[in-house]
Amino acid sequence: MEILDKLLNVALLVATLRTTAPILLVALGGSFTTKAGIFNIGLEGQMLVGAFFAVLGSIWSGSALIGVACGVVAALVFALAFAVLVVSFRANEVVVGLALNILAGGMTISLMKAIFGTRGSIVGQKIVGLPKVQIPGARDLLGSWAPLVSGYTPMVYVAFVAVPFLVLFYKRTRLGLYIRVVGEKPEAAEALGISITRVRYTASLLCGLLAGLAGAHLSLGYITMFTENMSSGRGFMAVAILIFSAGDPLKVLAGCLLFGFADAFSLRLQTFGFPSYLILAVPYLVALVALFALSYRSRPRIIRETLESMKKMLSVETKPAETGNNLPR
Amino acid sequence: MSDGLRAFYGQIIALAIALALGALIIVLIDESPINVFMTLVRGAFGDQSKIAGTLLQTTPILICGIAACIGLRGGMFNVGIEGQLFLGGFAAAWVGFALPLPAGLHMVVGMAAAVLAGAAWVAIPAYFRARYNTNEVVSTILSNYVAVLLTSYFTIFLFKRPGGWSETPPILPTAYLPELFSFSRLNWGLIIGLALAFFVAWFFRQTAKGYSISMVGSAPKFAEYGGIDVKRQGFLVLLASGAVGGLAGGVETLGIHHRFMEGFAPGFGFDGLIAALLANGSPIITIFTALFFGALRNGSLLLETDTSASREIITVIQALIILSVSAQVLMKRRGDSTAGERRWKF
Numbered sequence: 311m312e313i314l315d316k317l318l319n320v321a322l323l324v325a326t327l328r329t330t331a332p333i334l335l336v337a338l339g340g341s342f343t344t345k346a347g348i349f350n351i352g353l354e355g356q357m358l359v360g361a362f363f364a365v366l367g368s369i370w371s372g373s374a375l376i377g378v379a380c381g382v383v384a385a386l387v388f389a390l391a392f393a394v395l396v397v398s399f400r401a402n403e404v405v406v407g408l409a410l411n412i413l414a415g416g417m418t419i420s421l422m423k424a425i426f427g428t429r430g431s432i433v434g435q436k437i438v439g440l441p442k443v444q445i446p447g448a449r450d451l452l453g454s455w456a457p458l459v460s461g462y463t464p465m466v467y468v469a470f471v472a473v474p475f476l477v478l479f480y481k482r483t484r485l486g487l488y489i490r491v492v493g494e495k496p497e498a499a500e501a502l503g504i505s506i507t508r509v510r511y512t513a514s515l516l517c518g519l520l521a522g523l524a525g526a527h528l529s530l531g532y533i534t535m536f537t538e539n540m541s542s543g544r545g546f547m548a549v550a551i552l553i554f555s556a557g558d559p560l561k562v563l564a565g566c567l568l569f570g571f572a573d574a575f576s577l578r579l580q581t582f583g584f585p586s587y588l589i590l591a592v593p594y595l596v597a598l599v600a601l602f603a604l605s606y607r608s609r610p611r612i613i614r615e616t617l618e619s620m621k622k623m624l625s626v627e628t629k630p631a632e633t634g635n636n637l638p639r
Numbered sequence: 640m641s642d643g644l645r646a647f648y649g650q651i652i653a654l655a656i657a658l659a660l661g662a663l664i665i666v667l668i669d670e671s672p673i674n675v676f677m678t679l680v681r682g683a684f685g686d687q688s689k690i691a692g693t694l695l696q697t698t699p700i701l702i703c704g705i706a707a708c709i710g711l712r713g714g715m716f717n718v719g720i721e722g723q724l725f726l727g728g729f730a731a732a733w734v735g736f737a738l739p740l741p742a743g744l745h746m747v748v749g750m751a752a753a754v755l756a757g758a759a760w761v762a763i764p765a766y767f768r769a770r771y772n773t774n775e776v777v778s779t780i781l782s783n784y785v786a787v788l789l790t791s792y793f794t795i796f797l798f799k800r801p802g803g804w805s806e807t808p809p810i811l812p813t814a815y816l817p818e819l820f821s822f823s824r825l826n827w828g829l830i831i832g833l834a835l836a837f838f839v840a841w842f843f844r845q846t847a848k849g850y851s852i853s854m855v856g857s858a859p860k861f862a863e864y865g866g867i868d869v870k871r872q873g874f875l876v877l878l879a880s881g882a883v884g885g886l887a888g889g890v891e892t893l894g895i896h897h898r899f900m901e902g903f904a905p906g907f908g909f910d911g912l913i914a915a916l917l918a919n920g921s922p923i924i925t926i927f928t929a930l931f932f933g934a935l936r937n938g939s940l941l942l943e944t945d946t947s948a949s950r951e952i953i954t955v956i957q958a959l960i961i962l963s964v965s966a967q968v969l970m971k972r973r974g975d976s977t978a979g980e981r982r983w984k985f
Contacts, residue, residue: 408961
């Protein structure tokens with residue numbers, strides 16, 4: 311029992327939420343492209359340049375916020391390049407995504423050597439990290455459970471708050487609906503006069519925005535440093551989650567929590583003397599097992615749902631126009 | 640102008656754009672592009688040993704490239720060549736130091752172990768790709784990370800050589816892949832790679848099996864109506880691709896390092912994939928693209944010492960080449976149908 315107590319406690323839950331945040335952010339970003347019918351394997355690279363430029367911006371400006379902005383801009387540039395090649399030039403999305411990931415890896419290391427003259431990592435006092443948000447009154451209300459809701463860096467809150475927003479976005483807003491239609495029935499979208507190109511560009515850029523935030527969280531959140539390839543496959547795990555969740559925000563959240571837990575739990579196991587190499591492999595194995603186990607999902611049902619909600623929205627929209635046309639006669 | 644010629648010119652223009660962008664980045668990091676380029680050429684072809692070094696770097700890229708070609712032809716993206724290479728390399732090394740066998744046979748058994756390990760490592764992703772259409776890009780990428788960590792675990796926790804290094808004991812000389820010349824570590828691996836490239840090219844061009852694989856790769860629906868067991872074939876294609884990826888690892892450990900070291904082959908799998916993509920899945924053209932990347936890699940070693948640029952600048956150039964080539968080659972082939980058809984099958 312004592313061992314169990316050591317393994318499962320509030321601290322573990324807190325650690326789970328913390329490790330979930332970056333992968334949740336990048337996976338939610340990927341949900342835009344997934345819903346828009348783009349297979350975006352370039353998340354990893356977007357996250358990596360986000361992390362690098364966030365550190366760069368933080369050092370240059372002395373402000374964590376400007377650092378985050380720099381990271382986001384860099385990720386957006388990569389997202390734009392992805393969109394130009396995949397949407398406008400119709401290049402193969404896997405090839406472009408992989409090449410952008412390789413570009414991100416090579417570019418960050420080259421720039422690191424050119425600017426800082428070092429290999430490996432950037433560390434130092436000059437990097438200003440994100441502050442921790444203390445929610446007032448949390449300690450009084452929750453006592454020892456307070457760390458569960460208070461004291462995270464801002465991106466953790468952003469990540470979890472984004473989930474309900476995305477649910478509403480896809481259900482209630484026109485852009486959300488357009489993204490879904492473009493992804494599931496592009497022919498229908500075309501027939502309705504929706505610009506597939508514009509919707510896919512928008513989805514790619516929204517994805518870049520969140521991937522950049524995820525990267526900034528990696529390098530300015532709980533540790534303030536940048537190391538070579540520090541995204542270490544989180545972007546790919548996010549893609550695995552996106553495949554079995556079909557980009558649905560709630561399922562994305564569930565998948566990410568699973569990873570966050572696996573990550574946090576395996577770090578705990580390390581203190582019990584399990585070989586670190588095997589423990590580091592746990593999150594990747596969880597991703598693989600989940601991917602394989604959930605790989606017979608039914609797609610037709612989702613398409614039908616979207617078409618129905620589309621019909622509803624269109625009928626609401628077209629009615630006034632029809633009566634308007636009929637009146638003069 | 641014929642289509643082939645036009646495609647060739649397109650390729651050249653794409654290459655020029657990529658090199659121009661690369662030059663721009665080199666200027667941005669405060670180096671002279673001409674200086675970097677000359678250093679790369681000197682580092683790759685400066686003298687006899689440099690040329691041998693280039694060929695030494697070319698060998699694993701070529702074999703990994705052939706592995707990728709097999710997958711691409713059959714419509715499969717094997718992005719896990721890196722992992723298969725690690726597993727193959729370890730398996731060959733294990734046979735090399737743990738199984739004393741007569742000379743000659745020992746080497747062959749080691750190679751066979753590498754091939755089997757590579758195929759075994761891709762078997763689970765391949766099965767799920769064939770049976771449930773599970774995206775093989777993601778599953779093979781993720782298994783790369785596991786492969787690297789697993790081989791590190793084997794090396795450090797189970798078979799570590801006494802002493803400070805993170806490596807296995809050296810393999811017995813009976814398992815060495817013979818060297819070609821006295822002045823370099825260049826070995827039979829290059830010959831194996833070249834022979835394999837020609838064999839795979841012949842296989843796809845001349846045999847019925849090769850034709851049916853290409854057909855599944857280019858038009859899976861048509862192939863299915865034509866009576867080909869698409870699932871079974873997809874499984875076998877990935878398996879073959881993984882086997883060749885494992886072979887690349889075996890060539891590295893038995894030919895060059897003569898032991899398995901942690902992180903012994905950084906990025907060869909990805910370089911091979913890029914070389915195959917640049918060659919559009921042709922094993923013969925992959926020989927040249929692999930040589931090009933091998934030269935870049937070997938040249939970059941001198942870059943690190945002679946200039947202030949980092950050797951990773953060549954991965955930037957490689958990525959730029961692939962991006963500009965992908966934009967124009969694949970545009971032509973796809974035609975102007977609605978974007979809907981391009982949806983990736985999850």
